[in-house]
Amino acid sequence: MNELIPLMVIVPMMAALLLSAFSRFNKVIKCLALVVGICLPIIPLASNYGLHFFGGYQPMVDNVTNILYHPAITYSFDFMQQIFIAMVGLLTFLVIFIYLTKYKKASGSYLFLLFMGTAAVTALILTDDIFHMFVFFEILALAQVGIVAASSIDYSYEMALKYMILGSIGSPIMLLGIGFLLAMTGTVNVTDIVSIVRGGLLDVTSPVFLLSLGLIFFGWLYASGLPPFHTIKSGIYSKAEPHGAALLQSFTVISMISIVLIMFRIYSTLPIFEVLIVLFSVVAMILGVSMALTQTDFRRMIGFLAVGELGFIGLGIGLGTQYALTAGLFQALNEIVITALLFIGFGAIVHATNEVDTRKLGGLLAYHPKVGIMLLIGGLAMAGVPPLSGFQSKLMLVQASLSCGYPELSILTIMVSIATFVVFVKTFYSMFLSPKPHDLEVVDNEVPKAMVFAMAILLIVIIALGLFPDVVTSGISNYVGGLLL
Amino acid sequence: MRLYDQIFNVVKKFKELFSPGPVTNADVSGSITAEIFIIVSIVIAALLLRHVSLLLAALATLILAIVLINNIPLLPKFKIEQEDSLEKMLFYAVFVLGLIVIFLYWGGTLV
Amino acid sequence: MAETQLAILFTSIALVVIGLYAAIFVDNIIKKIIGISFIEEGANLFIVGIGYKAGGIVPILMPNMNTTWFASNASYPLPYGLVLTSIVIGASTLAVMLALVMVLYRKYGTLSTSVMLADTSKQEEYDE
Amino acid sequence: MIEFILMIITIVSAILALIQKDLLKAAILTGFSGGALAVLFQVLLAPDVALTQAIVGAAIVPVFIALAVKKTQRGDA
Numbered sequence: 001m002n003e004l005i006p007l008m009v010i011v012p013m014m015a016a017l018l019l020s021a022f023s024r025f026n027k028v029i030k031c032l033a034l035v036v037g038i039c040l041p042i043i044p045l046a047s048n049y050g051l052h053f054f055g056g057y058q059p060m061v062d063n064v065t066n067i068l069y070h071p072a073i074t075y076s077f078d079f080m081q082q083i084f085i086a087m088v089g090l091l092t093f094l095v096i097f098i099y100l101t102k103y104k105k106a107s108g109s110y111l112f113l114l115f116m117g118t119a120a121v122t123a124l125i126l127t128d129d130i131f132h133m134f135v136f137f138e139i140l141a142l143a144q145v146g147i148v149a150a151s152s153i154d155y156s157y158e159m160a161l162k163y164m165i166l167g168s169i170g171s172p173i174m175l176l177g178i179g180f181l182l183a184m185t186g187t188v189n190v191t192d193i194v195s196i197v198r199g200g201l202l203d204v205t206s207p208v209f210l211l212s213l214g215l216i217f218f219g220w221l222y223a224s225g226l227p228p229f230h231t232i233k234s235g236i237y238s239k240a241e242p243h244g245a246a247l248l249q250s251f252t253v254i255s256m257i258s259i260v261l262i263m264f265r266i267y268s269t270l271p272i273f274e275v276l277i278v279l280f281s282v283v284a285m286i287l288g289v290s291m292a293l294t295q296t297d298f299r300r301m302i303g304f305l306a307v308g309e310l311g312f313i314g315l316g317i318g319l320g321t322q323y324a325l326t327a328g329l330f331q332a333l334n335e336i337v338i339t340a341l342l343f344i345g346f347g348a349i350v351h352a353t354n355e356v357d358t359r360k361l362g363g364l365l366a367y368h369p370k371v372g373i374m375l376l377i378g379g380l381a382m383a384g385v386p387p388l389s390g391f392q393s394k395l396m397l398v399q400a401s402l403s404c405g406y407p408e409l410s411i412l413t414i415m416v417s418i419a420t421f422v423v424f425v426k427t428f429y430s431m432f433l434s435p436k437p438h439d440l441e442v443v444d445n446e447v448p449k450a451m452v453f454a455m456a457i458l459l460i461v462i463i464a465l466g467l468f469p470d471v472v473t474s475g476i477s478n479y480v481g482g483l484l485l
Numbered sequence: 486m487r488l489y490d491q492i493f494n495v496v497k498k499f500k501e502l503f504s505p506g507p508v509t510n511a512d513v514s515g516s517i518t519a520e521i522f523i524i525v526s527i528v529i530a531a532l533l534l535r536h537v538s539l540l541l542a543a544l545a546t547l548i549l550a551i552v553l554i555n556n557i558p559l560l561p562k563f564k565i566e567q568e569d570s571l572e573k574m575l576f577y578a579v580f581v582l583g584l585i586v587i588f589l590y591w592g593g594t595l596v
Numbered sequence: 597m598a599e600t601q602l603a604i605l606f607t608s609i610a611l612v613v614i615g616l617y618a619a620i621f622v623d624n625i626i627k628k629i630i631g632i633s634f635i636e637e638g639a640n641l642f643i644v645g646i647g648y649k650a651g652g653i654v655p656i657l658m659p660n661m662n663t664t665w666f667a668s669n670a671s672y673p674l675p676y677g678l679v680l681t682s683i684v685i686g687a688s689t690l691a692v693m694l695a696l697v698m699v700l701y702r703k704y705g706t707l708s709t710s711v712m713l714a715d716t717s718k719q720e721e722y723d724e
Numbered sequence: 725m726i727e728f729i730l731m732i733i734t735i736v737s738a739i740l741a742l743i744q745k746d747l748l749k750a751a752i753l754t755g756f757s758g759g760a761l762a763v764l765f766q767v768l769l770a771p772d773v774a775l776t777q778a779i780v781g782a783a784i785v786p787v788f789i790a791l792a793v794k795k796t797q798r799g800d801a
Contacts, residue, residue: 131678131681134682135681135685138685138689141689142688142689142692145692149696155716157696157699157700157703158700158712158713158716159569159716160696161693161696161697161700161713162569162571162574162713164689164692164693164696165571165575165619165628165629165632165693166574166575166578167689168629168632168633168635168636168686168689168690168693169575169578169579169582169615169616169619169632169635170578172612172615172635172636172638172639172686173582173612173635173639175636175639175640175643175682176612176638176639176642178643178678179639179642179643179646179675182643182646182674182675182678183646186672186674187674188674188678207590210589210590211586211589211590213589214585214586214588214589214590215586217585218581218582218585221581222578227577227581228574228577228578228580228581229574229578230567231567231568231569231574232574235569272589272592276585276588278533282530282533285526286522286523286526286527286530287563287567289519289522290519290522290523290526290560290563291519291563291564291567293515293516293518293519293522294512294515294516294519294560294564296512358511359509359512406533406536408529408530408532408533409533411529412526412529412530415522415525415526415529416526419518419519419522422515422518423515426511426514426515429511430509430511434511568715569714569715569716570710570713570714570715571709571713571714572620572709572710572713575619575620576620579616579619579620582616600727603727603728603731604727604731604768607731607734607735610735611734611735611738614735614738614739614742618742622742624747624800626747626750626789626792626793626796627741627742627744627747627750627800629789630741630742630750630751630754630789631742633754633785634738634757637757637758637761637781640761640773640777641761641764641765644765644768644770644773645768647768647769647770648768648769648770649769652769653769654769654770654771655769671768671769671770676770676772676773679770679773680772680773680776683773683776683777683780683781684776684780686780687780687784687785687788690785690788691788694788694789694791694792697792697796698792698795698796701795701796701797707796707797707800
């Protein structure tokens with residue numbers, strides 16, 4: 001029993017409530033937000049692995065069938081959860097740091113949304129209870145809408161309303177799927193459902209079980225922004241403030257992997273589950289990257305690239321072997337860091353020039369060499385260039401798909417990487433290297449120091465993960481081995 | 486020569502695709518890359534059908550290749566279908582929901 | 597009575613289908629939001645229907661009840677707890693959507709979805 | 725028997741709400757649908773859910789919609 005596990009959710013949630021309650025006292029909420037932000041990555045690193053049962057209801061053994069039942073909402077905390085929660089905590093801290101240095105008057109309600117989103121994804125990845133997952137999935141959707149609507153970019157309200165309307169189709173459908181599962185098993189605890197399914201107490205080919213997969217899968221598509229939701233997902237990234245977008249994409253990635261791991265545990269006996277995931281991942285990769293190639297707004301372009309990269313994660317999970325799952329989860333970790341770096345870096349450019357169209361920009365390398373070089377390294381990492389972290393995970397994915405007997409998927413993976421590289425080089429050229437247009441005025445010559453600091457920290461993480469991937473992959477591999485048993 | 490003309494036509498079509506403003510050669514080359522990328526990746530993805538049936542994969546690949554190359558300015562069509570209007574997003578969301586449900590209900594036990 | 601449970605199933609599916617129909621074919625944004633809230637209600641009704649036991653009793657244990665008799669006759673209370681949360685979530689989502697609609701109405705002066713939530717990516721360039 | 729009547733009321737008022745030209749009437753019909761659902765929950769042995777649904781579905785949601793209609797426009801155009 002470890003008391004630090006529930007604190008990972010409770011601390012950001014309490015901080016969110018306090019911040020919105022005391023939003024009149026500017027100094028107080030600034031200090032509180034910073035302190036909690038520092039605490040967020042430390043708590044998971046200090047905590048021990050284990051399970052936490054809310055209310056202290058220990059699991060009960062049914063003496064007749066000898067099956068363990070979990071009456072309480074259970075949080076399970078392992079290496080995978082630790083590394084992802086620590087990464088989101090670090091990102092939240094950086095985002096809050098950027099926000100607090102950018103605005104003199106901190107808005108309590110905006111900080112509320114940021115912390116609430118962090119609490120929601122932390123609960124999503126920790127939970128072992130399928131309804132608990134649904135509740136936090138809804139809270140996360142509301143927080144995301146709030147973050148988008150709070151930005152001062154044109155048309156952000158429209159995008160937030162579109163996201164909300166699509167969400168209010170996606171989440172009841174997911175609830176219906178959970179209802180189907182509940183009707184078949186009578187429990188909402190994932191471990192119990194898995195033991196019922198594996199124990200053969202349930203007909204896995206019955207239409208009700210298959211439909212529950214379909215409905216939960218649709219909700220997952222909405223949460224992760226795979227097609228048909230890739231346009232709205234890239235849209236909300238481009239309409240949020242850059243630091244908000246950096247956090248939003250990490251929310252997306254984590255909700256994607258946490259829901260898909262729960263689905264994987266329940267439905268992995270059905271071959272059609274893996275077919276579905278691979279199908280949608282391939283479509284996401286093709287559509288995301290090809291749409292990114294035609295964008296002229298660079299925020300939208302990064303948004304589409306981020307959606308395309310999600311396809312890689314889905315591919316790793318869809319292949320279903322231990323190596324492939326490890327590769328997919330490692331890719332998820334890399335994507336959180338790299339995309340955050342790109343959003344923050346391009347946000348710095350928007351801050352300096354007030355311009356988002358690549359055609360109207362040019363010659364910025366002379367003005368912002370530091371930002372330019374860090375962005376270049378980040379883009380190369382996303383495309384999968386050797387010493388960086390994106391290379392390691394993509395190489396693992398290529399090897400995994402080859403060893404599973406799908407060379408077509410390896411070819412597709414490499415092609416998408418190359419196209420990502422093209423997108424990035426094209427944008428980098430037209431923004432930083434091409435001659436400066438006459439009517440472009442570089443309004444604010446200083447890029448905020450906090451943004452450069454955040455980018456430097458993320459860059460260190462990228463290079464460290466690229467040079468020493470074993471630090472993460474061996475632990476994730478052990479965790480995945482436990483899932484596949 | 487017909488294919489060349491078609492590709493040249495693509496470049497002309499691309500001008501309508503971008504929002505008003507100057508269209509640079511970087512954008513056009515990006516769009517041509519996207520065009521080729523879509524064709525090749527869809528054809529390669531169709532090869533995955535060989536795990537179901539070899540004949541089906543061969544047929545699907547051939548038919549897809551011919552259809553895609555004959556309709557060559559593909560990108561404007563793709564882009565119009567993926568614009569930001571709520572109506573299109575909702576239509577595709579409900580359409581995909583229907584597809585998933587039908588696919589799982591009738592095909593779930595086959596794969 | 598199995599017919600009751602079957603009727604619940606059909607009602608909830610009907611509500612979901614009405615909601616999906618409204619999502620695509622109704623143009624007025626407020627009516628579209630009303631329609632979408634029916635999907636949530638359908639899902640709630642379905643989950644309540646899971647817990648229903650024909651001829652059973654309300655799952656509240658009174659002091660003078662026999663527990664074995666209670667366990668075999670009461671309806672299943674777990675889904676009810678879930679639906680409580682889900683109803684509140686649905687109402688709050690609806691409230692946020694309506695608030696956004698009110699803000700956007702001031703800008704556009706119409707409730708038509710095809711005007712209010714059309715493709716904006718090209719308009720932005722004109723504005724700048 | 726009463727549950728079948730309630731189900732029919734729920735569905736019919738849901739459909740009627742969507743074909744109204746007057747949005748205020750649509751709001752009231754939504755309240756009808758929510759209220760019928762609340763009574764249906766009571767019949768289905770879920771009194772706690774019925775209470776919540778009666779407050780949320782029959783009172784709060786229609787009031788929200790009516791407020792939104794008052795702040796915008798009443799006609800369906």
